[in-house]
Amino acid sequence: MEICGSFVVYKALNDMVYYFIPICYSVHVTLEKVNYPVPAFCTMYAIISNVFGSSQALTTVTVAITAFVLVYLNKQLTMGPRDCYLYIIVLFIPAAMFTVLGIFKQLGPNGYFCNYDAVKGRISHLVIVSIGFTLIILSTIVLYILISIKAYKQSKKIDAVSKKESLAKKRTLSIAKHASLLISAFFFQFGVFILDGIWRATATPPHWVYFLLTIMSSSGGIVNSIVFYVIRKEPNKxxxxxxxxxxxxxxxxxxxxxxxxxxxxxxxxxxxxxxxxxxxxxxxxxxxxxxxxxxxxx
Structure with missing residues (x-):
């Protein structure tokens, strides 16, 4: 499987777990007829949802870096045997980080669901969401712009190169296109988290921000499936x-x-x-x- 195809599969698995947790949470509070589950369960829900949400972000920036290195340096980054390096970056590191935050009671009820604690977790939310997600968004935007510029210049010269080099360039442009689709899907799904994070750093955001956040993030699976279809549908010529x-x-x-x-x-x-x-x-x-x-x- 080519690297962008692997990333699509991993993002799909992330989506499945990320959306399964809110379903479990809703069933849990409905059956118990409470606003929030007991602190231990609330922390567990917050850890799992944040781990796989962060995994989506880290997977996206890894896609951008991989495409950038491929286009500019003509090198394909290796993810190790069975993509073990990718697992360490996008899964184990977030799992360790949010487990530590849970131990120090930074995660809990936030007024809507179990996430960053509304009182104790304000600083953690500011650092991870407001600053962290913003840096990821900005870095992927910069990488995407640079990739697009390079792809445009290469498309101007592609007819002037030899057969073997032409095929290699076309493959490079194809992977760059796939990476841009994955990044765009991420913007659609998680871009509103930046608005929420910045707003929470200064004041409590209005209810419409929460509803927008819920709708946009919950539509990520549909957007990612469209991206996967476009990638797999591309003809082989x-x-x-x-x-x-x-x-x-x-x-x-x-x-x-x-x-x-x-x-x-x-x-x-x-x-x-x-x-x-x-x-x-x-x-x-x-x-x-x-x-x-x-x-x-x-």
Whole structure:
């Protein structure tokens, strides 16, 4: 699975847990007929929801950093065996941090549900949400702008490069596009948390901020599913430039590698004098088509 595809899956799993906790909370308080559960359960709900909410944010900024390194340095960051480094960054660190906050009673009732305590957790809320989420949003915006600028410049030059480099550049642009979609979904889902955090730093926000926060954050699963559909729907095509005896490239032709069941790939007919230059050697048309299909499978 390519890296952006992995990130989409992880974000989907985060969404599932993140939205499952409010359901458990609502059922719990409804059955007990109370405004809030006992402190231990309230702290547990706050820890789990904040861990997976923070995991969403850290996953998004990791996507932005990965795409930036790929586009500018032409290197793909490794996440370790079975993505273990990613788990440490986006899951274990938030889990340890919010467990410590729970032990020191920074988490509890906030007037609406179990999250940062309305009295004891004001400073923690200011640091983590107001400052932390703002820094994540700003950093992803900057990285996204830089990626977009680079992608735009590369798209201007993509027709002038060789076949192999052209395919690599197209893959780079595709991953940058996928990363921008994931980041946009994050903005839609968690951008309102910044407004809430800044407002709480100075005064108690009005009820409409809470309702907006609930609606926007709860729609994240739908937005992420749309992003996943767009990423998986993108066609797999490659570009095959033709080189003649004179060494000059003819017009670039696109070969669709999608095969239907029980069908054969139709060979593209080229002039008899047309050859493709592969590793410094001229090959015939059948060899060139086979080589092109192998490139498409990479």
């Amino acid at each position: 490659s570009v095959s430039p033709i080189v003649t005896h004179s060494g000059h490239s003819n017009d670039t032709k696109t070969v669709d590698t999608t095969m239907k069941p029980d069908s054969k790939v139709q060979s593209t007919k080229y002039p008899a004098t047309t050859h493709i230059l592969v590793s410094g050697k001229r090959t015939n048309n059948s060899q060139s088509l086979s080589s092109g299909l192998k490139e498409c499978e990479l």
